[in-house]
Amino acid sequence: MKAAQRVTVLMGGASAERDVSLSSGQGVVAALKESGYDVSSLDVTRDLAALVNTLGEQKPDVVFNALHGRFGEDGAIQGVLEWLGLPYTHSGIRASATAMDKEASRQVFIAAGLPVAQGRVVSIAELAEADPLPAPYVVKPLDEGSSVGVSIVRDGTNQRARVVEEWRYGPVALVEEYIPGREITVGVLDTGDEGLRALTVTDITPNTSSGHDFYDYAAKYSAGGSQHILPASINADDFAEACDLAVSAHKALGCAGASRSDFRYDDTAGKGRGRIVLLEVNTQPGMTPTSLLPEQAAYCGISYSALCDRLVQDALERASASRR
Known part of the structure; x- marks a missing residue:
């Protein structure tokens, strides 16, 4: 018998990593059911009221956050769960946002x-004009995960122009030296x-x-x-x-x-x-069949189900400690 019977697994979301999150969430749901939890899933959309209402209906003892990308790992969903007083897995607002x-x-x-690599934030307008660092260098969105939008600009190519033309991640980017x-x-x-x-x-x-x-x-x-x-x-x-x-x-x-x-x-x-x-x-490390954290845990003798269970128990332990 588990200390917490009801777990809601948040998955999906509206970020560029929606499909990854759905795969992570489906795996977590199956693993937690195997461990004896009463599990519900919740495909998160941009409708915040629907999210709050569904969580109110499901009444979870703890939330397993399997979201990735914006809203899922940037402190936003963490803020909602804090406001609702629901224990949740993984990092809190500040660590997630940072x-x-x-x-x-x-x-x-x-x-x-x-x-860390040498680098700086540049405007896309500046990037359009000239190389901000000696090539090769890496261009990254400031707030995307799973290498979404990441490009390597190499000497003698027109990659910089393509990056600028296809850029859709805001007015600035992080550029860093390329580490071989x-x-x-x-x-x-x-x-x-x-x-x-x-x-x-x-x-x-x-x-x-x-x-x-x-x-x-x-x-x-x-x-x-x-x-x-x-x-x-x-x-x-x-x-x-x-x-x-x-x-x-x-x-x-x-x-x-x-x-x-x-x-x-x-x-x-x-x-x-x-x-x-x-x-x-x-x-919010991936929890898909090809994800690295479950693979490393398995190497250390921690099964996928045991890993998911540990994350749930960690969330409950932190919630209990904060009430003392």
């Missing part, structure tokens, strides 16, 4: 002494009694034969789009550093439940230590 804003999170990481090498990622889980645990390091290799120039949206969520190697075969000291940095980034933002930190790892010199650069922290 992590979703790439420039705000960069400043937090810099203040905490964590390694590989992308690695580390999941962090609040295990309860044992505290924060860095699960392992995964080496992510996009399938370039399928047209993936980097770990973009399609590489993340298409079957065969990328290869996940865990544990990553990297320098042992770099492996330990990546784990430590992920925990430090989780703490610096004030995350809760689980997070996943993405890094670039430049070991192109071929010998000794590499350079690890923190890209971002995901406060």
Whole structure:
């Protein structure tokens, strides 16, 4: 018998990551039912009144937030749930909003002494006129996830003009130096009694034969789009550093439940230590069949169902602590 019988799983949403969220949510619903919870699902739309009314009808003891992107992981839905007095999984308002804003999170990481790429925010008008950094460099929306809208501008191409022409993410963008090498990622889980645990390091290799120039949206969520190697075969000291940095980034933002930190790892010199650069922290890691956090948890002996159950219990523990 569970301490909380009724769980509502929020999924869908209106962001560019709606399909990913639906896949995450469906997996979570099945897992929580398997664990003995009374589970309801709620496909979130832009209708806030309908959301509040449905939550009032379902009367959940706890909400599992499986939303991604805007409204789901930017502090907005967290604010609604706080106002309703409902315990919910993953990070709170401040950590969610800060992590979703790439420039705000960069400043937090810099203040905490964590390694980030050189970069700055530029207007799209400025980007249209000239390269803001020496090529190659990366252009990112400030507040999208899952690599939505991310492009690499390389020397000798017309990619900058295409980025400007197709840009639909607001008047500004974050541009950062391109870090050669590989992308690695580390999941962090609040295990309860044992505290924060860095699960392992995964080496992510996009399938370039399928047209993936980097770990973009399609590489993340298409079957065969990328290869996940865990544990990553990297320098042992770099492996330990990546784990430590992920925990430090989780703490610096004030995350809760689980997070996943993405890094670039430049070991192109071929010998000794590499350079690890923190890209971002995901406060709502994907829970799809190809997602990295469940894969890392499974490697550590934590089943998908146990992972979902742990996140629910973490939400209840934090809610209980806040009432004391």
